[in-house]
Amino acid sequence: MTEQSRAPRLRGGPRAALVFAAAGLLAAGAAVTMATSASAGTTLGASAAEKGRYFGTAVAANKLSDSTYAGILQREFNMCTPENEMKIDATEPNQNQFSFGNADAIVSRCTANGARMRGHTLAWHSQQPGWMQNMSGTALRNAMINHINGVMAHYKGKIYAWDVVNEAFQDGGSGARRDSNLQRTGNDWIEVAFRTARAADPAAKLCYNDYNTDGQNAKSNAVYAMVQDFKSRGVPIDCVGFQGHFNSNSPVTSDIQANLQRFANLGVDVQFTETDIEGSGTAQADNYQRVVQACMNVSRCTGITVWGIRDSDSWRSGGTPLLFDSSGNKKPAYTAVLNTLNGGSPTTPPTNNPPTTNPPTNPPTNPPTNPPTNPPTNPPGQGGCSASVSLQTWTGGFVATVRVTAGSSSVNGWSVGMTLPSGARIVNVWNASQSATSGSVQFSNVSYNGQIAAGQSTEFGFQADGNASTMTPTCSAR
Numbered sequence: 001m002t003e004q005s006r007a008p009r010l011r012g013g014p015r016a017a018l019v020f021a022a023a024g025l026l027a028a029g030a031a032v033t034m035a036t037s038a039s040a041g042t043t044l045g046a047s048a049a050e051k052g053r054y055f056g057t058a059v060a061a062n063k064l065s066d067s068t069y070a071g072i073l074q075r076e077f078n079m080c081t082p083e084n085e086m087k088i089d090a091t092e093p094n095q096n097q098f099s100f101g102n103a104d105a106i107v108s109r110c111t112a113n114g115a116r117m118r119g120h121t122l123a124w125h126s127q128q129p130g131w132m133q134n135m136s137g138t139a140l141r142n143a144m145i146n147h148i149n150g151v152m153a154h155y156k157g158k159i160y161a162w163d164v165v166n167e168a169f170q171d172g173g174s175g176a177r178r179d180s181n182l183q184r185t186g187n188d189w190i191e192v193a194f195r196t197a198r199a200a201d202p203a204a205k206l207c208y209n210d211y212n213t214d215g216q217n218a219k220s221n222a223v224y225a226m227v228q229d230f231k232s233r234g235v236p237i238d239c240v241g242f243q244g245h246f247n248s249n250s251p252v253t254s255d256i257q258a259n260l261q262r263f264a265n266l267g268v269d270v271q272f273t274e275t276d277i278e279g280s281g282t283a284q285a286d287n288y289q290r291v292v293q294a295c296m297n298v299s300r301c302t303g304i305t306v307w308g309i310r311d312s313d314s315w316r317s318g319g320t321p322l323l324f325d326s327s328g329n330k331k332p333a334y335t336a337v338l339n340t341l342n343g344g345s346p347t348t349p350p351t352n353n354p355p356t357t358n359p360p361t362n363p364p365t366n367p368p369t370n371p372p373t374n375p376p377t378n379p380p381g382q383g384g385c386s387a388s389v390s391l392q393t394w395t396g397g398f399v400a401t402v403r404v405t406a407g408s409s410s411v412n413g414w415s416v417g418m419t420l421p422s423g424a425r426i427v428n429v430w431n432a433s434q435s436a437t438s439g440s441v442q443f444s445n446v447s448y449n450g451q452i453a454a455g456q457s458t459e460f461g462f463q464a465d466g467n468a469s470t471m472t473p474t475c476s477a478r
């Protein structure tokens with residue numbers, strides 16, 4: 001279902017029940033009018049939904065028993081992100097022993113409220129359990145893959161979007177990846193995480209999430225380049241999360257809308273995922289207005305999540321950065337957000353949503369954009385092609401990345417033959433179609449990557465259950 005096709009959501013609870021009961025006494029047309037007008041513009045979630053978006057909050061499991069907190073949660077928000085309960089230390093405290101109690105409590109409450117879930121987060125340098133902090137190399141890589149598979153299997157079908165990888169880039173002007181034990185397993189750890197996630201729950205949107213990337217700067221440029229690269233190579237990524245933590249050291253800048261838009265232009269959804277803005281009164285309200293307006297002005301900005309409900313719930317409560325005061329009263333910032341949602345433009349239907357396969361929306365990396373000015377020395381395909389395979393393996397599974405390279409002339413189509421290891425079974429393929437899931441398999445180009453210029457390459461890949469062993473690909477060209 002696209003964001004736009006989803007009908008505006010009425011909140012649950014006694015008031016909604018009353019609306020429905022009253023509406024039931026009326027003719028169908030009148031009932032719709034009444035239900036719509038009863039919710040229009042009065043809560044954050046309903047107002048966002050009317051524009052095809054969501055409005056969410058971080059949720060802490062230990063606050064669900066607080067009636068003020070629970071009441072605002074139910075009334076105002078139609079998306080929930082567990083603040084800490086889906087992080088690695090919470091969900092896998094001992095290796096391969098998963099623990100979902102607190103996260104399940106949030107999923108259960110939010111789902112009962114009629115809200116959807118963002119999952120946060122599967123691969124992160126921080127909040128790793130002790131056993132993972134002490135790991136490195138292949139063991140850590142395999143543990144990361146196992147963690148993603150374990151958590152996503154538990155929540156399969158229940159999560160709208162996962163923050164698959166969180167905060168992988170350095171602050172400052174370097175544009176480099178952040179050093180971490182995960183980064184030291186190899187630069188491809190992020191794409192392995194995304195490919196694993198796609199196979200684990202093909203219906204979930206897969207997001208990269210970071211902070212200090214809200215405006216255009218060296219860090220957001222680096223994330224942009226990564227997303228561009230992923231889209232061009234068919235690495236599955238559907239969305240980019242901009243955390244939106246603002247204060248006087250990290251102010252709301254005038255280029256946040258342009259920044260959202262340039263990412264959206266790469267073919268991903270964009271979202272504010274952890275918004276909080278320190279301050280008070282009109283100044284704070286103005287800043288919230290600017291952030292929400294930026295999202296409303298970008299058709300692929302699918303929603304906004306604030307990082308907590310009341311100021312007292314915030315991870316930086318001293319900055320009073322949220323929409324409700326510590327007693328649960330609406331602040332001026334709340335009113336500014338609600339008015340901006342009500343005045344905003346709707347989303348347009350996303351072009352690649354929901355993601356069940358991994359076709360890049362951008363052209364392949366090496367398509368010939370124009371016919372060659374000189375005829376090739378060989379007709380297309382006569383120069384042949386070659387293929388090489390690289391493997392990421394773990395106990396019981398592997399990801400194979402296959403590079404197809406055209407020979408001395410361009411190719412108009414290719415087919416790669418591989419014999420899978422005994423017992424191996426393909427569970428997901430990207431950038432190719434396949435003839436079988438086990439044994440002798442032929443992989444053929446898809447519509448967008450059949451043409452390869454002489455000497456150039458394209459890549460496809462697959463994930464399989466079973467243990468890897470050496471595979472020798474053969475390539476034939478048209």
Ligand code: G3I
Pocket residue numbers: 083084126127211243274315
């Ligand atoms: O639950 C324990 C409690 O039992 C103990 O007494 C207390 C003592 O310090 O700690 C409590 O745990 C704290 C936990 O929040 C729950 O309140 C941790 O120490 C504390 O480190 C943890 O902070 C969280 C922080 O991530 C950790 O990195 C914040 O709640 C959470 O809001 C924050 O969220 C992050 C996002 O995941 C990623 N982006 C930045 C954002 C803000 O830092």
